[in-house]
Amino acid sequence: MENTHRDDCLVTIVGAGPVGLCLGLGLARQGTEVLLLEKNPDTAEHSRAPAIWPATQEILADLGVIDQFLQQAITVPRLSLQDVDKQRTLFCAPLAQLSDITSYPQLLVLPQSDTEAILRDALLQQPTARLRFNCKVESVSQQQQGVQLSYTAPEGRRRAQCRIAVGCDGGKSLVREQIGAALEGKTYQAQAALADVDIEDSAHLPFPRLTTSPALAIGIRMTDNRWRLILPFAPGDSIPLDQRIEEAVQSLFGKPYHNVWQSEFRLHQRLSTLFSQGAIVLAGDAAHLNSPVGGQGMNAGIIDASLLGPAILAALDKGTDAPLHHYAQSRRDEIQSGVNRFTDKLTRILLWRQGRMIRLVLSLANMAMAVPPVRRRILKKMAMLT
Template identity: 35%
Template sequence: MSLPARTDVLVVGAGPAGLAAAIALADAGVDFVLVDRQAEGANTSRACVVHARTLEVLAELGVTDRLKELGVVVPTFTVRDGAAVLARVPFAGLPTDYPYTLMVPQDRTEAVLLARLREAGGDVHRPVEVTAVAGDATGVTVTTSAGTVRAKYVIGADGMHSRVRDEAGIGFTGATYAESFVLADVRMSWPLDREEVSLHLSPEGVTVVAPLPGAADRYRVVATVAEAPERPGVADIQSIVDARGPEGARTRVTEVLWSSRFRVHHRVADHYRAGRVLLAGDAAHVHSPAGGQGMNTGIQDAVELGRLLARVVAGEPDALLDTYEAKRRPVATEVVAFTDRMTRMATLRPRVARVLRNSVMKLAFSLPPVRAKLAYRLAELAAR
């Protein structure tokens, strides 16, 4: 497809956030262009947790039922330290039509969103790399590897290293965790129920294990390590689950289906808007994967922003767009703080501190209101 010279909204980045924003624009009849620098869509698993609030938002776009067919429903979140269960948090009873977490790999989520976008008449221009963004009082001129586009508004959904954010001069305040993260989809024998996502606390680091759709031995493992290998293999994952999994359990990793390593930042954009340039997804906020909040928050950003832009393009005051940052940035700052607390709590090393933490958690989560509050928080229902 040739790149149009003019459009109402240019969306940069065709990950989950960019695709969701484009669907919202397409459904409203807005003229838009969606570009991505990659030659083809993501074909790796990456983020795979979809929480209740995101399922509500995606249901409005008509894709939740499709995702459910591809995912596995997980109704419980647990926190463990060795053999001890410190907290068992059920999602049942939440005030939503989706009282659970849905585990579905990101490549499948993106495929479903792309199919939905095409049904609405849209598509992605690839590979198109943005090299400059210059805004003025009436629009934004965006220089790309495929030509120049003049847009009334630009959505930067181009990830943590956002060129759009940098070109707009928006700061990205925060820091980087010292540890690196291992991310792997594996086949393994795992002693815990496939109806739970489990967070394992240990002085070696935080580890999350969650079931994946498909065969009963497919799981996602996310773990902090001092220095992760470039492509974690069977021996690497085996050593992690041996050291941090349930004590006395027989766990055997038989295959690594996909793996990666990454460093995690906890950062929030200083502003979500600079004139006619607006940010969504990882371009606006990044944080620890503890709790699986990142992609969820980004999709919710994108749908909210797409709908606001549709109203402005249709003639409502431009000032309406100021409500986007006012509503969504506090959500991101709370997510960053929440996931940072989870990460630091999970990686306590002194034995006395760990014993105290475990005792407090067991006592607190024996109370139904505390369990319900955490379930509500993880499900992101507070972001309605």
């Protein structure tokens, strides 16, 4: 997969996650020479962000890859949250009712590893794209004629000269650090864990599934028998993660399971003080971090890429960085008032009194969904079509 052609190009993208791959694919489909540098040996191995909302599906259609996603993903036109403790539907979001404003009125559930693999394979088919793994960028500097990057590759130290550089290198972004920007915001007190588990003969079970016995846990099916568990917990909770996973599986499914992957993390809401400087731009988690509640983080990053691509093409065509700065300011404002505010509200609701009020809150929200204008507004917000 590694390519040893020359390093100079028009656009260099640091990071080959979903955001970097979408941006690179979009530019390459327009004939722009683009180089992607990824520090890891390949795309993601684990599921990470599995939710793909309608607005993102429209972008994937524009990139020519939506058919592969529809073939591999679980399609959810009616999102119905099941309360397994009380054997009832707690909240229902009929996304299919958005068919008048989108061609994809549904949620797609697909492990991020599969998302990245589809995008990677599509990118490698583009003659103007080069994708290099095992390449760790060490410095990014603005030059008179563009941007210079220094990186370590398997064959040694290398340099790349480009007109525009984009940091799609995640929450610990080196590119953001290099332009002197800070990721400001807050870290929530509560923590969370994720786990992917295989449960035999579970493909028929409705999802998402919720339990509060003995603690709040949510299960989302990602493939036939593989489920994502979401496990919020209070700071200082001394219960081992393996025990939390076992208790959640027994409450949600009552079946034997095999643990595939697990991770504990903190929840953040943060925004970079700068989205661009000169010909260096940020997108995705490098520019903004939001709580995973609502499943909008990866989607917001892919939307970044869809908006940044035309700005890059305009900057290259006009020979000015002005379109990049316009993208940076407008997108920063949109993220602050949009996805960050929305996911913050959802997170605070989820964590209110350590999740003990979630049934009441979701029941009230479900009552609100009975009012057509309110339902419409909520569905558009969830689908990221506002």
